[in-house]
Amino acid sequence: MKKHKYTITIFTENFIGLLSRITLIFTRRHINIESITVSESEVKGVHRYTVVVKITEEQVKRVVKQIEKQVEALKAFYYRDDETIHQEIALYKVSTKFLDGKHNLEFVIRTHQARILSVENKYMVIEKTGHKSETQELLELLQPFGVLEFVRSGRVSISKPMKELSEYLNEMEEELQSQRA
Known part of the structure; x- marks a missing residue:
């Protein structure tokens, strides 16, 4: 299989x-x-x-x-x-020495629909939400700019089928009540 x-x-x-x-x-x-x-x-x-x-x-x-x-x-x-x-979130800590306008770091961030969360003296933190392949692609593109740290969350997901959890819980409660009767 x-x-x-x-x-x-x-x-x-x-x-x-x-x-x-x-x-x-x-x-x-x-x-x-x-x-x-x-x-x-x-x-x-x-x-x-x-x-x-x-x-x-x-x-x-x-x-x-x-x-x-x-x-x-x-x-x-x-x-x-x-x-x-489904989506995942990734955070990248990248050296700020490439924010001098001579490099295309800002272009890479913008074209991958990422955003800068924080800029400190020596580093900045970038956030990217997307599928694993998208966050991985950005990681690979940021490597030449000096990735100091990287973390990716697990998947968060919503199902497309429309039956709500509350419906299942109600069905379970009804089933328990009928078993008791």
Whole structure:
């Protein structure tokens, strides 16, 4: 089977140690996590994990089922890249010695739709939001200007399918009530 890049979105309650247990699911299956981000979601008290992996569809289905077995995991979904809108943010610390007008540093920044966040005596910090390939391309173009530091976030992603988390939570609540009756 062919491997594809998947974005797995996991909605959970916020409990200590849950991140460790979720990453352990991937580790046990020898699946490399390409990126992971955690944040609040649109529902109060619910956190959102966004995990990017490159695996087969069969593997992603098994992983999602295993994640949903965690008590604190409310729901997990997986999407291919064409089913999401996603971005990453990158920060570059670059030497200011090339801001003399003789070099094309400012042109590189502008043409890549990046922005300067801060200018200090010896360095400046540049921000670029985009897909990994876009932030990587800017990194390579900035190398001749003296990249002092570089950091890129994990993926943040929104799914294109329109069913809202609150709908899933309501369905889960109704299912629990019918099981109790």
